[in-house]
Amino acid sequence: MPAYWVARARIDDPVEYKKYTDKVPAIIARHGGRVLARGGRYRIMEGPEDFHRFVVIEFPTMEQAIACFESPEYRDAAAFRRHGGGVVENVIVEGGDATK
Numbered sequence: 001m002p003a004y005w006v007a008r009a010r011i012d013d014p015v016e017y018k019k020y021t022d023k024v025p026a027i028i029a030r031h032g033g034r035v036l037a038r039g040g041r042y043r044i045m046e047g048p049e050d051f052h053r054f055v056v057i058e059f060p061t062m063e064q065a066i067a068c069f070e071s072p073e074y075r076d077a078a079a080f081r082r083h084g085g086g087v088v089e090n091v092i093v094e095g096g097d098a099t100k
Helices: 014-030 062-070 073-085
Strands: 002-009 034-038 053-059 085-096
Touching: 002 014, 002 062, 014 034, 014 062, 014 073, 014 085, 053 062, 062 073, 062 085, 073 085
Parallel strands: none
Antiparallel strands: 002 053, 002 085, 034 053
């Protein structure tokens, strides 16, 4: 079952954040991920306006999504945003309707 990595971001230092975003697409691809939305137009329909960049990535499985996030190469790339480049909320959610 597919899983989706959903991120909301606030960029504080565009130069440092770009060092992160330049590395991430190749890392995602190595883990079987496919970017569905990354930094495009958006409209907040409800809730706080704390973030201004949104990303949705699809992975074949939840395990592949988690492995990507926990991989050494992703950790190295994320260091750029974690040390002043920006603030990100990351969630990985399995596809489908679990309430049925």
